[in-house]
Amino acid sequence: MRQERLSAMTRIIRERRSMSVSALMREFDISYPTLRRDLSVLAARGVIKRVRGGAVIHEGLGTGPSWFRYLDAKHRSKVRMGEVAAKLVKPRQTVIIENGGTTLEVARALLRVADLVVVTNSLEISYLLNIYGKCRQVILTGGILRSDSYLYGPLTIATLEQFSADLAFVGANSVSLEHGIMDSDLMYSHIKRTIIRSAKKAILVADYSKFKREDTIVVEPLNALDTIVTTDEISEETRNAIIARNINLLIA
Structure with a gap:
């Protein structure tokens, strides 16, 4: 994928x-x-x-083993973040999971949680949870199927707007302390915004590198989030800024 x-x-x-x-x-x-x-x-x-x-x-x-060690470290970070984020979920809750590589690891960690209702715009996440998980229901949004196996467009947004979930898990293209979650795609920004607004609590799962750059479109300010799950390489300045906003910060 x-x-x-x-x-x-x-x-x-x-x-x-x-x-x-x-x-x-x-x-x-x-x-x-x-x-x-x-x-x-x-x-x-x-x-x-x-x-x-x-x-x-x-x-x-370079081109040697250090490159493969780098990729392996990135994957391990995603797995750790997924496991930490999944601990926030309780059986019988309704959860929205956004398409993405890190949120896929959240879904993988949720395979052992029983009786969930999961809404997602990701074909990969829906298949994983429907076939291997213990969910009561897995609901795939409508929308246009993109080549990287996620659903996109006004119908995706219209589907998401029908839900009032307990939790939503989203990733980020970039995160700004000043502006919040950011993206470079106008339509996908609207989808991510709808996911966040369709849940009682929104959890951002993003490694430290996402806090080191900015995109052009503001999705939601940081105060729209209940929790941020990230990696321990995050700077002290960023940690303090998140805590000062009364956002729960979890380090994986």
Whole structure:
């Protein structure tokens, strides 16, 4: 799914040293907004550098075992965050889970929680919980199916607006202490905003790197969140700012 595409995208950019936007869109059969989000993720991770018209490999990472150790560490961080976030869920609750690599690990950690009602716009999360979980119901939103297996568009928003969930789990493209959760896609920003507003408590699951950059669209301010789950590399300044806003901060 998306994580697999990001890994493949990284490999091909590393092999060719640079690739244009048009070549990447053809290679992975994705739209420009999807590619833009993918490149933003890889740039935030320090994997590539974005340049006009495309992307080049970040020379500092090299090509040896350190790269694979980096990927493994990123995955372990996501798993830890997923496990910490899942502890907030109680049996018989209604939970909304946004599409995303980190929220997928939240869903994986929820496989052992019984009698949940889960709403998601992710085909991967819905399949995982429906086949392997103990949920009472798994509800997939309507919408346009994107190439990276999530649902998108006005129908997705209309579906989400019907729910009043106990908890919502969202990821982030970037997080600003001043502006809050941010994204680069206007429609997807509306979807994420609707997910947050459709639950009594919203939980952001995002590693420290998401707090080191900003995008162009404000989704919701930080005070819309009940809890932030992140990694211990987060700066002291960011920790203090989150706590000062009376947001529950959990370190994975």
